[in-house]
Amino acid sequence: MGNKVCALSEDQLEEYQACTFLSRKNILRAERMFRSVSDRGLPAVIHPECASTYTVPYQSLETLTELKENPFRRRMCEVFSDDSSAALTLNQFLEMFSVFSEHAPREIKAAYAFRVYDFDGDNYTGEDDLLHAVKHLTHDMLTPDEYSTIVSKVLEESDVDCDGRLSQSEFTHVILKSPDFVPNFHIRI
Amino acid sequence: MCELWDKKENIEFSETLRINVYGGRYEEIWSLWYHTGCLPSVPSRDLCPAYWEALRELCKPLKLKKEIRHRLTARQTSSQAAARTISGWKHFKYTMSMHWYKMKQSVQDAFHDYSLWHKELKKVEGTFGTGVGSYFRFLRYLFILNFCITLLVCGFILTPQLLFRLSDENENLSLSSQNGPEEEIAFEFAVSDGLPYDRSLSSLAYAATPEKFGPIDWLTGSGWFVTTELYYGTYHNGSFSLASGQHYNVAEAYFFVIFLCFIIYLVVILHRVIVLYKNNYIDTVHDMPSTYIKKVFSSWDFSISEKKAAALKHKSIYNELTELMQEYMNDEVNEAFCARVMAMCIKLVFWVIVLGVLCVLGWFMYILLDNGIDENVGETTNISDVSLLIYPLIVTLIMMVVPSILEGIVRFEGYRSPRHILYVNLVRTIMLELTILGVLIGFWYTREQKPALPETTDSMDVDVDTEDSDSTHVQERYCWETSLGEEVYRLLIIDFLVSLLLIILLLIFSIVTRKKSLGRAQQFLLEFSISRNTLHLIYDQTLLWVGLFFCPLTPLIVLLKMTITFYIQKFMALRFLRADERPWRAAQTETVFFALTLVSLILSFLAYGFNILRGHSSPDCGPFQGYKHYVDFLWDLTENQGTILAVIGWILRPGVVAGILGILM
Numbered sequence: 001m002g003n004k005v006c007a008l009s010e011d012q013l014e015e016y017q018a019c020t021f022l023s024r025k026n027i028l029r030a031e032r033m034f035r036s037v038s039d040r041g042l043p044a045v046i047h048p049e050c051a052s053t054y055t056v057p058y059q060s061l062e063t064l065t066e067l068k069e070n071p072f073r074r075r076m077c078e079v080f081s082d083d084s085s086a087a088l089t090l091n092q093f094l095e096m097f098s099v100f101s102e103h104a105p106r107e108i109k110a111a112y113a114f115r116v117y118d119f120d121g122d123n124y125t126g127e128d129d130l131l132h133a134v135k136h137l138t139h140d141m142l143t144p145d146e147y148s149t150i151v152s153k154v155l156e157e158s159d160v161d162c163d164g165r166l167s168q169s170e171f172t173h174v175i176l177k178s179p180d181f182v183p184n185f186h187i188r189i
Numbered sequence: 190m191c192e193l194w195d196k197k198e199n200i201e202f203s204e205t206l207r208i209n210v211y212g213g214r215y216e217e218i219w220s221l222w223y224h225t226g227c228l229p230s231v232p233s234r235d236l237c238p239a240y241w242e243a244l245r246e247l248c249k250p251l252k253l254k255k256e257i258r259h260r261l262t263a264r265q266t267s268s269q270a271a272a273r274t275i276s277g278w279k280h281f282k283y284t285m286s287m288h289w290y291k292m293k294q295s296v297q298d299a300f301h302d303y304s305l306w307h308k309e310l311k312k313v314e315g316t317f318g319t320g321v322g323s324y325f326r327f328l329r330y331l332f333i334l335n336f337c338i339t340l341l342v343c344g345f346i347l348t349p350q351l352l353f354r355l356s357d358e359n360e361n362l363s364l365s366s367q368n369g370p371e372e373e374i375a376f377e378f379a380v381s382d383g384l385p386y387d388r389s390l391s392s393l394a395y396a397a398t399p400e401k402f403g404p405i406d407w408l409t410g411s412g413w414f415v416t417t418e419l420y421y422g423t424y425h426n427g428s429f430s431l432a433s434g435q436h437y438n439v440a441e442a443y444f445f446v447i448f449l450c451f452i453i454y455l456v457v458i459l460h461r462v463i464v465l466y467k468n469n470y471i472d473t474v475h476d477m478p479s480t481y482i483k484k485v486f487s488s489w490d491f492s493i494s495e496k497k498a499a500a501l502k503h504k505s506i507y508n509e510l511t512e513l514m515q516e517y518m519n520d521e522v523n524e525a526f527c528a529r530v531m532a533m534c535i536k537l538v539f540w541v542i543v544l545g546v547l548c549v550l551g552w553f554m555y556i557l558l559d560n561g562i563d564e565n566v567g568e569t570t571n572i573s574d575v576s577l578l579i580y581p582l583i584v585t586l587i588m589m590v591v592p593s594i595l596e597g598i599v600r601f602e603g604y605r606s607p608r609h610i611l612y613v614n615l616v617r618t619i620m621l622e623l624t625i626l627g628v629l630i631g632f633w634y635t636r637e638q639k640p641a642l643p644e645t646t647d648s649m650d651v652d653v654d655t656e657d658s659d660s661t662h663v664q665e666r667y668c669w670e671t672s673l674g675e676e677v678y679r680l681l682i683i684d685f686l687v688s689l690l691l692i693i694l695l696l697i698f699s700i701v702t703r704k705k706s707l708g709r710a711q712q713f714l715l716e717f718s719i720s721r722n723t724l725h726l727i728y729d730q731t732l733l734w735v736g737l738f739f740c741p742l743t744p745l746i747v748l749l750k751m752t753i754t755f756y757i758q759k760f761m762a763l764r765f766l767r768a769d770e771r772p773w774r775a776a777q778t779e780t781v782f783f784a785l786t787l788v789s790l791i792l793s794f795l796a797y798g799f800n801i802l803r804g805h806s807s808p809d810c811g812p813f814q815g816y817k818h819y820v821d822f823l824w825d826l827t828e829n830q831g832t833i834l835a836v837i838g839w840i841l842r843p844g845v846v847a848g849i850l851g852i853l854m
Binding site: 178183 | 241244245246248250251252254255258294298304310311314315319322468469479480481482483485486487488489490491492493494495496498499503506507510511514777
């Protein structure tokens with residue numbers, strides 16, 4: 001790399017490679033992306049404490065090309081952040097892209113997809129969550145009747161214990177049967 | 190749970206982690222482990238790979254994973270006792286497995302993370318979604334593969350041949366001026382035995398009278414090109430000496446390098462097909478219908494990053510959902526038995542029609558080739574003539590028009606699911622392509638198998654009608670491999686030019702209709718059709734495989750073609766074309782495309798095998814002159830080398846093949 005200052009040390013890179021599904025190149029690209037949306041406060045060389053404390057607020061994150069048109073971007077950032085502020089540190093940022101990378105196994109993707117679609121955070125995907133998801137998808141173009149039909153159909157298809165909501169295992173069981181899930185649940189860095 | 194020494198127990202521990210990640214007991218186990226510091230001791234400096242996999246797949250925040258890793262590695266360095274109580278053998282085993290794991294990871298990273306065209310691909314994927322992105326990635330994959338093969342071919346076949354030519358030309362120039370036609374004929378009978386000072390006729394011929402580069406030579410691949418290294422015919426058939434007494438046998442190199450190229454293609458594509466199949470195959474036969482769930486939870490394409498594309502996607506999801514709800518209202522009617530039989534009959538009729546049309550096309554191609562040759566001067570195609578371009582033009586037009594017609598027909602046949610429509614379409618188009626190429630190869634193969642082979646000097650099959658001197662008369666005699674190579678070259682070039690022309694027309698059309706609203710025909714034209722483009726790519730690649738033996742520089746030509754195609758298509762797609770509004774199932778179709786490529790490759794490989802075993806080599810040109818069958822060359826090579834035969838025999842044993850396949854997977 002010559003004289004260029006590398007923001008992450010070798011040890012850090014190795015650590016990230018061991019703990020995430022990102023390759024070395026992708027980790028460096030992700031770090032550049034993070035830098036592009038953070039303000040001047042991010043130092044040129046990122047130490048481990050800095051990587052877990054320096055947060056970028058949601059307003060800056062949602063300007064990223066990869067996220068700006070995604071209807072679920074707010075929820076995605078919330079899932080990976082500490083509280084529900086949707087502000088991310090570098091570690092959380094890398095984790096998010098690790099889950100969305102193509103090497104992440106399908107069970108991990110399913111687990112995080114469940115969390116993303118669980119808008120109220122109660123560990124169940126209830127009717128409200130489903131309604132929320134469909135509204136995000138269709139930009140409010142359907143009538144309320146149609147929304148309730150869709151929600152009831154979804155529950156009919158997947159609610160095994162008939163409690164009116166989907167638990168993690170029900171969700172995972174169904175979503176993994178969909179061949180489009182893994183290729184679609186993928187963000188290229 | 191602590192103090193685990195055995196690899197087996199280590200794996201069980203990892204399994205415990207994995208199994209309990211989604212269950213209720215995970216929190217319990219994990220918190221016990223984290224808080225009491227009761228960590229399993231490990232016998233080596235690094236943990237075995239099973240640990241790392243389990244660590245990565247923990248569904249916990251990154252901070253915690255780093256902490257766990259830190260604790261585990263710290264614990265080892267502090268506990269020296271751990272190292273002492275483990276036998277050296279186990280320590281060695283674990284270290285080896287760790288190194289192997291790391292090496293595998295870095296190799297995987299290197300091979301799967303190409304930086305070539307990364308930004309462009311990202312832009313395209315952001316605008317069109319994963320479906321179109323997968324087409325461009327397929328293109329890039331083939332490009333890189335072809336690039337490696339080109340390097341191989343250029344390095345080991347082309348360069349030595351050029352070196353030989355350079356060193357030989359000086360000596361030949363003086364020699365040929367002394368030789369009269371009788372001497373040249375006498376040379377015909379000389380069987381090359383691989384001595385360095387052997388002269389092949391081809392080198393004599395072209396050294397004596399280099400053809401001039403005519404104006405349309407680059408289009409037809411004839412004329413001047415026949416005397417260059419572009420084709421099989423000009424390669425030397427023996428060995429020559431490089432510096433310091435080393436001999437390089439061009440014929441052997443030719444054979445083995447081409448064989449190696451095919452093996453590389455086969456291994457790489459087979460590996461890719463297996464990996465894709467493993468990842469994407471999902472057994473959905475026995476499940477309850479889950480259409481709504483799929484639409485709601487897995488229809489949004491997370492890689493979309495452009496406003497227009499996002500709007501399009503929202504619209505398409507809206508359409509799909511309303512369609513689904515309407516279908517539900519209408520309810521499926523169980524078809525009567527008669528209706529089903531009727532439907533099957535219709536499909537059968539259409540299949541028969543399509544097969545019939547393919548046969549007619551094949552027969553028509555054969556007639557065309559036959560007439561083309563008779564019209565030409567003699568049996569040679571050394572003369573650049575515009576009439577040579579008729580066959581490639583017709584083939585290209587067929588390959589452009591007929592798949593679109595097939596695509597149109599398939600919609601009327603009454604297939605229910607879009608996936609069936611796609612598969613039927615793909616199979617028919619591939620059959621069309623194989624018919625055309627099969628007829629081409631079959632034609633040339635049966636021609637040279639005819640008894641009128643010029644093995645005697647007074648064979649008057651050669652109908653020479655040229656003003657060139659006598660030495661080229663000898664060269665022109667019946668180099669069927671070069672002729673086949675020329676056909677492949679012409680097909681490639683004409684195909685490229687016609688597609689460029691079509692793109693320019695499309696560009697003009699889209700500029701003209703930019704402001705106006707789009708009718709159905711216009712929509713059809715301005716759509717980026719993934720299946721049509723991918724099939725075109727597979728067609729190009731099949732042409733490469735067919736022509737590789739007869740025209741060794743085909744990978745280079747296809748490489749250039751692919752580069753230009755990539756940039757032009759990207760430009761067109763981003764500026765003018767729209768995405769297909771219907772949903773595109775990227776994952777499974779990618780597997781299908783690779784599988785089709787594999788089928789074409791295997792068929793070409795079998796055709797080559799057949800040719801090598803039974804085909805007659807031309808007696809006066811190329812590296813295998815003097816051998817009646819290509820396979821004689823191989824026997825010649827191995828007659829004194831029992832070891833090579835033994836090695837080949839061992840490699841082809843079922844156990845070894847199974848082992849190799851196992852490693853690949």
